[in-house]
Amino acid sequence: MNNALYMDNCYLKEFEATVESVKDDKYVVLNQTAFYPLGGGVACDAGVLLRDDEEFPVVYVGKFDDKISHEVSKPGLKQRDKIIGIINWERRYKLMKLHTAAHLLVSIFHNKGNALITGNKIEPDCARMDFSLENFDRAIIDEYAKNANELIQKNASVKIHYMKREEALKIPDTVKLANKMPPDVEILRIVEIEGIDRQADGGRHVNSLKEIGKIEIIRVENKGKSNRRVYYDVKS
Numbered sequence: 310m311n312n313a314l315y316m317d318n319c320y321l322k323e324f325e326a327t328v329e330s331v332k333d334d335k336y337v338v339l340n341q342t343a344f345y346p347l348g349g350g351v352a353c354d355a356g357v358l359l360r361d362d363e364e365f366p367v368v369y370v371g372k373f374d375d376k377i378s379h380e381v382s383k384p385g386l387k388q389r390d391k392i393i394g395i396i397n398w399e400r401r402y403k404l405m406k407l408h409t410a411a412h413l414l415v416s417i418f419h420n421k422g423n424a425l426i427t428g429n430k431i432e433p434d435c436a437r438m439d440f441s442l443e444n445f446d447r448a449i450i451d452e453y454a455k456n457a458n459e460l461i462q463k464n465a466s467v468k469i470h471y472m473k474r475e476e477a478l479k480i481p482d483t484v485k486l487a488n489k490m491p492p493d494v495e496i497l498r499i500v501e502i503e504g505i506d507r508q509a510d511g512g513r514h515v516n517s518l519k520e521i522g523k524i525e526i527i528r529v530e531n532k533g534k535s536n537r538r539v540y541y542d543v544k545s
């Protein structure tokens with residue numbers, strides 16, 4: 310997936326590409342792309358593909374047969390067309406903040422509450438995570454959020470690097486997640502909040518914790534011991 314430009318640069322807002330194929334006049338595969346496809350419980354990017362002055366809005370991005378497919382709401386793109394892709398930055402940046410905030414919360418819930426994440430869904434206007442948590446108490450969850458905001462204030466770099474699978478498996482905190490990776494993945498992409506958390510992950514993140522702003526717990530729902538649901542948002 311080295312044609313997925315967001316993997317190494319989450320801040321790339323515009324890129325040039327060539328159309329590789331178009332299916333049903335609306336599913337467009339490019340030779341390279343900065344558009345993130347829906348995955349890992351995190352919403353996809355939106356934006357436009359520009360051919361000269363003509364705009365083809367991207368309404369959905371998915372990954373099929375290991376190729377990133379852009380669904381456009383206007384027909385007419387053809388194979389070998391040269392395009393400029395433009396990411397809807399407001400949406401993307403919000404998703405980056407929410408995703409890094411999720412990693413921070415997961416590490417605090419894990420370290421302080423021995424909780425494991427059992428599910429998540431991150432969309433620009435609604436983000437939630439499910440935890441298996443013994444004691445379900447709003448005050449405790451607010452306390453964890455306070456810890457998270459203190460760490461954001463102190464700030465830390467968020468770094469993306471690659472590691473051989475066997476090397477990553479030796480580090481205790483990435484083992485659990487690394488094991489979930491398909492066995493044929495030799496090189497893992499590691500997202501590290503320096504000094505705080507390290508996870509194998511293919512998503513988009515901010516460069517530093519400060520960019521998150523402030524995490525707010527919106528509400529919590531009890532869906533059983535293994536599904537304590539926490540809704541949160543980030544505010545600048």
Ligand SMILES: [Zn+2]
Pocket residue numbers: 349408412510511512
């Ligand atoms: Zn993640």
